[in-house]
Structure formats: structure tokens, C-alpha cells
Amino acid sequence: MNLIPIKRALLSVSDKTNLIPLAQTLVQMGCEIISTGGTRKQLDEAGISSIEISTVTGNPEAFGGRMKTISFHIESALLFDRKKDAQEAMDLGIAPIDLVVCNLYPFKKVLEQGGSFEELIENIDIGGPTMIRAAAKNFKYVTVLVDPTDYPSFIEESKSNAAVSLPFRQKMMAKAFNHCADYDAMIAVEMDKSLGQHSVRLAFDQGMSLRYGENSHQKAWFFREKKDTNSLFDFEILHGKELSFNNIMDINSALEALKGLDNSACSVVKHNNPCGLASGENQKDIIAYAWGGDSISAFGSIIAFNRPLELETAKFFQLDHENKSMRKFIEVIIAPAFSPEALTYLQQHKNLRIIRFNGQQLNQPLDYRFLNGSLLVQDTDQILMQDAKSVTGQNFDLDAHQDLVRFGLSAIRAIKSNSIVLVRRINNHLQLLGMGAGQPNRLIATKLAIDKAKENLKDLSEEERKEQLSAAVMVSDAFFPFEDNVELAAAEGIRNIVQPGGSIRDPQIIETCNRYQIAMIFTGIRHFKH
């Protein structure tokens, strides 16, 4: 019962793509074609003769097309068991239909074109899903095609075998049920909406098992969101060990940190937070500055670039250094492309995962958080600042520091709250000089950022260090609740602060800045991230 020749086919398609070549193949196979209204017209025009469906059903097309295919005859022809029910079918005058080619009324298209509720209702297909589901249920004998992109493989399959194999039929069956599930998911959400009810249905496929989850006692899987056109899932693994659950989370975070940076840039992520970030013209310098943001944590990190990776950049990792301790081992490197030389160089590191992916394509409008049987959905955080203004006596020259401020805000947006970063300009590049992440108390985040910055500047003279800190910009993800953050910054010689503003203590905080001649801008936009 494996190979089934296609002797009788039913064609009823809303999307006519690739219809004619398929029908021609069926004719060549000696297959009889049954078809409905619009489909039949197209076949006629191509000189392909077919049987009008009403001839088979014994019923007319009725009610403005609402009734065309649904009938005892058609669904029986699809559903009866070719072995067990053969005699019964013969007695009832039912001849088998071996192939259904059908896709559904364009509910989605009408929705996207802003069709009225009545138009939407009219575009809910009833006969189509019935045929598709009947054929799919009886896939042991029947082939169902719901997607024009499958016609070529059907043609190949049926031509080479003069019949269709069970594995092919089963594959098309699963696709058919998915097609109907997607269709009804879309309808269900819209019908809820018509009642003022919000619902969400999400479908993910291409699932792969991962070695384990965040920890080895947790099983894990990775899926692609079906509808998504720019999924993170689509990254290409060019080299290296299997990716872990945590690698994938960190890859996402590393790409998130590069969002909003137009120049060539690099992010260094450890435990889901960027601890290094740099941007500018020269990729070879950029990696050095990004790494320098936290050169201790950078070992074993995940590193992402937004430009094709060059050999000179790759050499920064010194993977061929004879002294192993001089080699900079990292877990994952991501770039939109790799020069052949850079790739060859990086491949020296056997375990290093090399990922080709353009993070700039990630532009998902929504962010989802799953919490124990519930779901939070929100717009992604896409606005860095709005109506930013200097609020201190000492003017914050936003025009002159636009790039550095945007750079700092890009960093803070990607770091877990409460967070503080210090960013600076160095040799025409921008660098994350220190960051404090994930603290319940903002003051500790400030302290962490400053401590890291000072550590990064430890080889400078006292004077140079002060100069660097006074030129740096301190960025806070949310407003300061008290003056203590400003006082701590002032004590360390910080002279420029960027924060959203919005505290009831803003007047006191501005006053404190003025006392220390600190320039501060309010950006108007908070960047909490948890």
C-alpha cells in the first residue's frame, strides 16, 4: 500500500500559482481532473479539460458559492478505506479521488487589506478545510497538496514513481493539518477580536533538541516562529561545537546590544549582559575596545559584529599564539559575513562556534515573556530618547555628543536593570568603559560601573584617569531616586550624566549636579529591561 498512482484528482484552489504545470503533469499521467469554478476556468483557458464538480456531487453550486464541494460523494471518495470499504464504496457508486489540491479562501489577505467584518466572514472557507482534512485523514491512500511550492516535488515524486509514496503523502498530510490549524488560529483570534477579546496564538516549528537547557538536568528545545520573516532561528552555524541553550540566549543579547548602532560595532556578552561594546570605523580597534570593557569577563564570552569580519579583527584573538595562555578563547562569534581568511583563521579554534547572521534584520515589533502559564506581550523598546534636553546650569552639549549618548543608550537598553554605564570617546571610537547590571539598588550599579571604569584605566596616570572620567558620559536606565548616585559620580570626577528624568526628587538631583558642575540631560525615555 505504499505507492498510489493518481488516477483521479480534485483541484480547487484560491491561489492559482503553478496550477497549470501541475495540471499538465496530471494530464500526462492520464489522470482525470475534477475542478471547481475559478480553477476550472483557468484550466479551460490553458486547454486542459476537467470535469465540473457538480457532475460528481450531483448537486449544483449553490448560495453564491457557499456550497460547491461539500457532498456525500466528494468526502466519501476521499475518506473511504480503499481495502476495508471497497465493496461498500462500489455499492454506493463512489469512485476514489487520489489527490486533492486545495488552498483556502484568502482570509489573511482580506484581513491585511483591511476588509470589513462581513468580508472576513465571507472569506472563511468551509468546503476547503473539509476536503483537505478528509484527504489528510486518509493519507494512507490519498495525497493532499495545500501549498503551490510543493507542486514541483509532487511532480518529481509522481513522475519518477508513476505514483506517490507513503512518506510523501504523510509529509503532505502533516502540512495539511498545519495549514488548517494556522487558518483556524487566525480566524479564532479575529473572531475573539470582534467580541472585544484579546487572544494570541503562536506556532513554532523546525524544533530541534538541544543538549540540555540552562543547566544539564533540564531538557531543552529550540524552535522557529512559523510566521516570522526575520527569525533569530535562521542563523547559520559555520563551524564549531554544538550550540547550548545559554549560547543561544547570549547570541540574542549580543545582537540586541548592537541594535541602533549604525557604525561598525562589536558587543561582548557574558551571562546575557553586554560587558563590552565599542563602535567606530576600524573593526580591528573596535574589537580591542569592546574586549577592553571587561577583559576578565570577556574570556569565554559571546561576541557579535554588525559588519563582515576581517582577518585583522580575527587576529585579535591570537588563536595561533604559541603561548596558549595568550590565546583569547571565546564561546561564540557572530557576524553578517566572514572574509575567507578570517574564517580560516577562526577555524583554528576547534570548539569556537562561528555564526553567520545579520542582526540588523531583527526588527520584531513585539517582545513576549512567558510566566508560569501566562504571557506578557509588549512593544519592543525602539525609542532611544525623545525631546532630550539639558537640565543643568552646566550645559550638556547634546549636539556635540549625540553619537556618544546614543551609544550609551544602546548599551543601557541591552543591560538588565538596574543598570548604569560609563561610555567614552577614544581615538575616534566609542567604548563602553564600565557597566553595572542587575542590581536591586541603583547606587550599587553606579559603583560597579565606576569601579570597572577605574580598573580599565588603572594603567593611566592619576591625571589622565581623571581626564578620562570627566570626559566620559554616565548613563542610567531609569531616573535617580536620590542624590546619592550623583554624589558618588561627582566624587569620582564624572562630569556628564544622561538619564530619563521623572523622579519627584528631580529638582534636588539637578541642584546636586549644579553644585558639582555636572552637566545632565533628561532623555524622556526610560530603558528598564528585566
Next chain:
Amino acid sequence: MNLIPIKRALLSVSDKTNLIPLAQTLVQMGCEIISTGGTRKQLDEAGISSIEISTVTGNPEAFGGRMKTISFHIESALLFDRKKDAQEAMDLGIAPIDLVVCNLYPFKKVLEQGGSFEELIENIDIGGPTMIRAAAKNFKYVTVLVDPTDYPSFIEESKSNAAVSLPFRQKMMAKAFNHCADYDAMIAVEMDKSLGQHSVRLAFDQGMSLRYGENSHQKAWFFREKKDTNSLFDFEILHGKELSFNNIMDINSALEALKGLDNSACSVVKHNNPCGLASGENQKDIIAYAWGGDSISAFGSIIAFNRPLELETAKFFQLDHENKSMRKFIEVIIAPAFSPEALTYLQQHKNLRIIRFNGQQLNQPLDYRFLNGSLLVQDTDQILMQDAKSVTGQNFDLDAHQDLVRFGLSAIRAIKSNSIVLVRRINNHLQLLGMGAGQPNRLIATKLAIDKAKENLKDLSEEERKEQLSAAVMVSDAFFPFEDNVELAAAEGIRNIVQPGGSIRDPQIIETCNRYQIAMIFTGIRHFKH
């Protein structure tokens, strides 16, 4: 066209719950009943006469029941437009069917009972979805019931109006499309599985708009996972301001921190990390110890309990203190119940969100992370330790400290990585004494935990402080990569360490512990959380 009397009904149900009272009502209304095989048998037994469906379709039940309802007559009777198509229907001899009562072959039940693939296929309903979807499409005229729990409201609706209203029909229509979408989602996933393909379909409903997302420029919504039986979504808001997106995230984190604690316990969460946690017998002391874990960050925090809240505990917040600065303002308080006195007391704080929810009911087996068009799924982290063993010369007496170790591991499991906690025993209670969260460098997490612990002990004498630190247990979410963490702990007088083990430098780390006479256990289970 609003009220439609039910003159002719089609009953064809797999789940016979509440069938008879519904049918009796229909009979009383003078409604004609059409029914199929098993449904008809039940009606007969209850003395309710009905018309065998084959009388209407003009076709026999065929192919072992695969063909029963699908026919030109039945679907026409459901689908024709009662106004536009009236004459056509009459010409074709089609009488309207005003009500469809149908639920589907028990695919889910067969799946849960471990049915074979063939049994699953046989339990894919074809006729049912066709009738349901046809009736739903024509909801302007037709009522469809897919859920026995809706029969009582149908009875009420039809009795009081002697007909069914459009709003009711529309509500049932949306439910019907959801029913079919859920059904086909389940089938699609199983059919994928039959091909060795992993897919996931998730459905969420009861969506509500939130004021905004993590930040005010982000729109946001909150949904319930449809299938979930213990959803976080089901918490009850007893009092207070509207919940924010961040509140909901923090509520979840606060409840997560209590998981695995059998005694009465309390967690204090700020920015998604527990900064306070305590457990023991006396709730009044527990809140004080939990608050004391970080009494600065605790202001404006989210606080959860796993026992009914008592008045004496509520009084800890001093909400009636005449000196406003002595009142302990928090954002949200969650408990499985509140004594009437405690509730009255807490309600003095106008904005305080008071949430009734039993966090112990959260036992979701899977955790989902959405990443830009992809999905990571993993088992939830349910194992605190496995084959834990003392690995140092100084024996770690796990039997004596089982409760404290489990407490520390519960805390660390709920804190963002890299994380370190210090926990201690105090007056028969267990307390989180200090924590370091979300650090790219573990050493900084250790330093943060120790600094916080020392701050919390600052009023003690030097000797007492040392005593406390030497009796405390330091817990790490993952292994130590180097000896520096142990050295830092040793320098501060820490004498007990709990960590999973698994580093290639474990021998050196054990040796370092031995040098400082630190007792250490390896728990075998890492607790990364990002």
C-alpha cells in the same frame, strides 16, 4: 435579524455531558431534533424522539462511521443566507437548521491514553468541524454549541427570549472557531511528531491591556495560557492601583523564590531578583528577616508569602505610623490568603496592590523564552541538588545543615546568574544575609554578597560579625572557575561553601578550601538562570 427561534436542531456529540437536559429544553420549545448514531441512542433511552440524520441527508451512514453528517443537505441547511438565499433553498428543498450541538472525536483523550497512531488518525473528526465551522460562519442566523458548559446559558437565553440573540450567537461562534483551532493545533503537532518533527502551538486568551510595558513608550498586554490549570494569570487583586508589567514580572519572581520552601517563608523582590528571603515558623519574624536582607532595596519592593498573612506580620510595615518616613512602602504584597484584620490593615495603604494567590500551585513543567522570532523551551529547574557530598578535609555536615543548604539553593535558583548568596540561621529561622546577582564576573557577585552581608551585620561587634560569617553558608549558582572566589570568602571569614562543582580546577579549589579550613560540598546541580 437579531432574535432567532430554534425550530430545528442538529445534535451530534462525542461528549454526552448535559445532553439530556438540553434536548428536553429543545423539545419543550417545540424544536425538531436531528441526531446521529450514539447521540440518538442516548436520546432514545431518555424518551426523546429525534430524526435520524440519514433521513435528512438522504445518504446512509457509511464506511464505519467515517461518513455520517457531511452532505449537501446538512451543510446547505447551515450555510445558506436566510434572506438572500431563501428562494434558492426552498427550490433545492433545504430547510434551515438553527442550532448545531457538536463536540469532536476525543483525539486528546486517545492521545493522553497512549493510543496508537492508527487510533489517533481514526479520532480525527472530519464531519464535526465541518458542521461547527459552517454553523459558526453563518452565526448571523445559526447557533453553535461546542461546550457542554454552555448549555445552561443557552437554555436560559432561549427560554427567556423564546429565541437566541445575536450577541449570544456571536459569542458561541468565536468559541466554535477557537474549539476547531485548538483541535487542529493538537492534531498538527502530533502529525508533525509522526514525522519526527518537533513543533509547538501555544494559545493565550483573556487578554487585557496594561497601562504600558516595561517602559511607558511600550504598549503591553497580559494573557492566560488557555490549557494551563495553574496559571499565574489567576491571581486575585484584592486592593490597590492597577498592576504594571514590571509588577507582574516581579510577582512571578517573588513566587519563584518561594518554590521549594516548605516552611512559612517570605521573599522580597526588586527588579526581578529576590534581595530578601527568610523562612521559619514565625511569620512576624520572617518578614523582618526577609526585609533585613536588603532593607534599602526593600522599599518599593514586591513581597510574597506562602502562608495566609496575619495581622502581626502586616503591622511590620507600620502603615499607620504617624511619622510617614517610618512607614515601609511596598508596591505589591502577595499571599495565599489574608486574615480579615491583616487585609483591613494593609488597605490603609491606598496604592498597595494586595494579591491573593497560592504560589505553591505553580508547577509548570516547561519554561519558554521568546527570542526575536524563535523560542527556547526547557524543563523548569526542579532539582535543588543530587548526590551532594562534602569534598573537603573539613567536613561539611550536610545532615545538620540540610535545611539551610536547601534554603540557599532555593534562593540561588531564583536569582539571575552569575549569583552568590550568603545564608544563615538566626533564632531558629533561615535568612538570606546577602546576595550578588547578574554579574559577568563571579568574583564581583561574591564581593556583592559579602559586602551586603557585612552591611547587614554592621551593628554587631567585630567578634559577633565574624561569628555570624563563619556560621553562614555561601552558595554559588555554578562552579568557581578559579580559586579567587574561595580566597575572597576566606579573607572575610566564610567557612562553609556550597557549589555544584564541575570545574577543571576543582582540585585546586578544594585544595584552597583545605588550606583555609573551609568546608565545601558539591551539589552536582548547577542553577544558572538568565
